[in-house]
Amino acid sequence: MRIYRIDHIATVTPDLERQAGLLEGLFGFRRLSTWDNRAQGARGVRFAVPGSSGQVWEVLAPSGDNSPIQAALDDNGGRAGFHHVAVEVPDLDAAVRELDELGITTTTQSGWVEASLTPPKSGKGVLFRLRGPGSLALCGDEAAVPAERTEPDGPTLGILNVDHVCQAFPDRDELAAWYAALAGFVQVWRTPIDEHPDMADLVLNIPGSSICWEIIMPRGDDSFIDRFLSRNGPAVHHVTFQVSDWDAALAACAHHEIPTFDDETGVTDGAAWKHTFIHPKHAGGVLVQLFWEERPGVWVRSDKIPPES
Known part of the structure; x- marks a missing residue:
């Protein structure tokens, strides 16, 4: 399986605006876009990370009923935390076939596939989201809108x-x-x-x-x-x-x-x-x-x- 590039690193939080404010204020991340997709149970913000061209940071929060993001938070005792690494592959179907052959469980979502890319015998590992050429959506962000740019209020980490x-x-x-x-x-x-x-x-x-x-x-x-x-x-x-x-x-x-x-x-x-x-x-x-x-x-x-x- 070949990874074309890492698209983003994603975390989940019960308080989207508070987390967004931390990333903008202390970390100096720049808000790129926002969305609220109740059908897929997720709302979120994409951020540009200084020095990381084409690789962004995302924060996800629950939206609507039966949200998978809420389920992820519940699994973590309601606390914010790491959620997934999203990568692009040149052939998503081929990647799925290879993962199946290795005994790795894959879950197909709206335009992407989720899988824990850790040896199956080791138990649940790091969650990856994989997508192939075509749609850029990976987090229910098909209808994301550009975010208003804000400047940090105070010094950042640099x-x-x-x-x-x-x-x-x-x-x-x-x-x-x-x-x-x-x-x-x-x-x-x-x-x-x-x-x-x-x-x-x-x-x-x-x-x-x-x-x-x-x-x-x-x-x-x-x-x-x-x-x-x-x-x-x-x-x-x-x-x-x-x-x-x-x-x-x-x-x-x-x-x-x-x-x-x-x-x-x-x-x-x-x-x-x-x-x-x-x-x-x-x-x-x-x-x-x-x-x-x-x-x-x-x-x-x-x-x-x-x-x-």
């Missing part, structure tokens, strides 16, 4: 791009091999197995996309990843954004009264890097990681991949 989506999984190499065989994901970075006491990770490039995919796995007797997996299964753990100015990003968080945690700084090959996190309760139900690097490539280094023997 986001440069969406760097990667991170998924937790018991074995990073098993899932990396799965994604490579399924859709040609290519490994571009990995930590040595003993670099961190409670985790190990690797990063995959998604052909056709500037957004990468990170896999983190637990190590040791008391890994935070084990606790995450026991609560959520092999789900999305966090989404990472690069910022242009570290001090300005932290000042924006302070201005909007958004705390950060787990700060870390370092120097690699003489160049500095920093990262921190925003808790899901302050970021629309998604754990957000922010990073800054003095020189491209010093925070995530491609030369950490061992050479092939």
